Amino acid sequence: MNTPSTDPRQGFRLGDWQVRPTAGELIGDGVVRHLEPKVMDVLVELARAYPEVLERDDVIRTVWNDRPTSDDALARCVAILRKELGDTPSKPRFIQTVPKRGYRLIVPVEAESPSRSAPASAAHDHAAVEAWSGPLDFDNLKVTRLLGRGSMGIVHLAQETNLKRLVAIKTLHGIIAGDERAERRFRREASAAARIDHPNVASVYRLGELPDRTPYIVMQYVRGRTLTALMASSGGVAQETAKSIIGQVSQALAAAHRERIVHRDVKPGNVLIEDESGLAILTDFGIAGLQETGTRIATKLTLHGEVLGDARYISPEQAVGEPPTPASDIYSLGIIAYELLSGAYPYAGVSDSVQPHLHSEARPLSEVRSDIDPVTARIVMQALAKQPDDRPTADQVFAAISGKAEAGQATSSDPGVHRGLKPITWLAIVAAAVVIAALYLAST
Numbered sequence: 001m002n003t004p005s006t007d008p009r010q011g012f013r014l015g016d017w018q019v020r021p022t023a024g025e026l027i028g029d030g031v032v033r034h035l036e037p038k039v040m041d042v043l044v045e046l047a048r049a050y051p052e053v054l055e056r057d058d059v060i061r062t063v064w065n066d067r068p069t070s071d072d073a074l075a076r077c078v079a080i081l082r083k084e085l086g087d088t089p090s091k092p093r094f095i096q097t098v099p100k101r102g103y104r105l106i107v108p109v110e111a112e113s114p115s116r117s118a119p120a121s122a123a124h125d126h127a128a129v130e131a132w133s134g135p136l137d138f139d140n141l142k143v144t145r146l147l148g149r150g151s152m153g154i155v156h157l158a159q160e161t162n163l164k165r166l167v168a169i170k171t172l173h174g175i176i177a178g179d180e181r182a183e184r185r186f187r188r189e190a191s192a193a194a195r196i197d198h199p200n201v202a203s204v205y206r207l208g209e210l211p212d213r214t215p216y217i218v219m220q221y222v223r224g225r226t227l228t229a230l231m232a233s234s235g236g237v238a239q240e241t242a243k244s245i246i247g248q249v250s251q252a253l254a255a256a257h258r259e260r261i262v263h264r265d266v267k268p269g270n271v272l273i274e275d276e277s278g279l280a281i282l283t284d285f286g287i288a289g290l291q292e293t294g295t296r297i298a299t300k301l302t303l304h305g306e307v308l309g310d311a312r313y314i315s316p317e318q319a320v321g322e323p324p325t326p327a328s329d330i331y332s333l334g335i336i337a338y339e340l341l342s343g344a345y346p347y348a349g350v351s352d353s354v355q356p357h358l359h360s361e362a363r364p365l366s367e368v369r370s371d372i373d374p375v376t377a378r379i380v381m382q383a384l385a386k387q388p389d390d391r392p393t394a395d396q397v398f399a400a401i402s403g404k405a406e407a408g409q410a411t412s413s414d415p416g417v418h419r420g421l422k423p424i425t426w427l428a429i430v431a432a433a434v435v436i437a438a439l440y441l442a443s444t
Contacts, residue, residue: 008047013110015094017085019043022145026084033084036225037147037157038063038275042077046095050109055102073275076233078103137161139208141169141218153186153284157221166223167205171216183215190217193285195259200252202272202283222283224275227268231339242340243376245273247401248280249333254394257326261285264324266332267313268339311354312345316386319354327388330397331357334383337401341376342368346384358386375400 009021018027021044026033035043041063046054059074078095081087087094096106137143140161147155153170160167172186190207203220210216227245231237237245249271256263263270263285270284311319315331318324338346346362362384366377379400385391392400 008044008109012047014043014047014085014105015107019047024146024148034148035084036077036080036229037145037223038073038225039077039080042074043081046103046105047109050105053098053101053104059102141167143169158218160218166221168219168221169216170219171210171214186217187215189285190215192259192261193219196252196255196261198252198255199279200248200281201255202281219283220281222272222274222281224273227271227273227280227336230273231268237340237343239341239372241278242337243401244278245271245280245340246333246337247398249282249336250394250397250401252280252282253326253329253333254398256282256285257329257394262324262326263329263332264318265310265313266329266336267310268336269310271336314354314357315388316357317388319357325388326394327391330383330391330394331385331388333394333397334380334391337380337383337397338362338365341365341372341380344368375403 008019011018011020011022013019016028019025020027021040024035024037024040026035042059045059045062049058056074078097082089082092082095085094089097092106094105094107096104098104141158142161143156143158145157147157147168149155153172156169156171158167158169159165172182187207190204193201194204202222205218205220208216208218249266253263253266263282265284266282270282272281272283273279274281313332313335315324315328318328335346338344342365346365347356347360348363362381364377365372365380366374379392379397382390382392383397398404
């Protein structure tokens, strides 16, 4: 029996695959596949149980910490594992289903060579944090594994040793660490996000600095998956779930905009869906821009004409290098909303080009999905308006999505409504103009 003599968490081999749990990686034939934390946890427990059956109750106890969960959650993790391993349930080569009991590995689990874990003393610079492959201790933090990589930073899971709570630690990519402008933008992420106190915005706890002066952010750890992963799941997203997510993200943006913070990179990858509650949490203000507030003027880190953000979700004004505004975030939210509700991108010929945002018109959402209520369909299409002044505010999006806005109210196509003038105000102005004209004619 080739059971590993060490904890599978330290790494093991499964057939031709090398498994690195702390990094969340499957490596085989020169290909590196990244697994979600829960999926990797299930694989580790399967390895720990090998060659015996991993019972469902054991999975709930270890992976989900005895928290109530459904069979679908476990089945989903196993399905992802099979896909990444190139396995099938009908002719399993790695994972066998044992009816009414659970699952088991049918490929020998072999212990990996001694861990290359970096000693605590190695945590002296950014390279040690980025390249570690095992537990690493510094600044009252015990780093355990990689969570993911974004456009600017690398995120690791850690535990604050004094408070015994799980946190996420974000550091800059090695390729941009040391770049003064990138580091200033990164530090600003912490100060900007820390000002927003809202359940739909990832909390920032503190900002730290490694001895080589590389900054890092300690922030809320969300146990769940990105909206990107949810949208890619089989069966898509139910309409009510989609509306709930859109409403929550709009509330997060409303909270940010009240602080005069523009996110600038609203996309599915920056929205986390918590496993247990289904709460949508907006994260990554790494390229967030601050507007002028009174006499305080935020440092303009973005070079003139520099385009930041994801081309699929960028607003027209950002695409041509104009300063972003809260309306820019609304446009990006509009694309997410369109995709969530219809399962399709709003523009034909999906690509990474910004051209559709500048020159193409989105197909009306009501034509793609006829069962969507008119108020929701209308507010989504208004969010995709080419001109920023024609888009609704985040509060108006939430009101329409949540059913708190009547049809036509706060969703009018009249740009004046979005600038704060109600229809009745326009009528009063017109009536006054008519009266003045009549008096003038009568006096001549």
